Amino acid sequence: MTPRDTTSSRDTGPDRTEQELREALAALAGGVQAAPDAYRTARGAWLRRERRRRLVLAVLVAVVFALATLIGLWVLNQAPSDPGVIFSGTGSPAGASLPRPHP
Numbered sequence: 001m002t003p004r005d006t007t008s009s010r011d012t013g014p015d016r017t018e019q020e021l022r023e024a025l026a027a028l029a030g031g032v033q034a035a036p037d038a039y040r041t042a043r044g045a046w047l048r049r050e051r052r053r054r055l056v057l058a059v060l061v062a063v064v065f066a067l068a069t070l071i072g073l074w075v076l077n078q079a080p081s082d083p084g085v086i087f088s089g090t091g092s093p094a095g096a097s098l099p100r101p102h103p
Contacts, residue, residue, distance in 0.1 A: 035041070
């Protein structure tokens with residue numbers, strides 16, 4: 001006779017393993033005692049992380065905005081200082097604008 005013949009399939013199957021795990025976890029969970037101020041401590045830590053995240057985001061937005069402004073000013077400052085073709089100042093003031101159609 002083999003050991004497989006002496007034990008039923010119910011005792012060695014996944015149901016038995018699941019039942020043993022359930023009992024072990026229930027015994028382990030029964031021995032855990034939460035601290036009286038655990039919720040307050042966890043909430044305080046969460047609020048601190050949330051404030052820090054918002055502060056970092058605000059600083060990041062300010063840095064990106066300042067950097068974009070500085071880059072824009074630098075690009076505008078790189079324009080040539082000599083008058084170009086558009087603003088050359090030659091010609092009559094009436095010739096500077098587009099002709100108006102007469103009704």
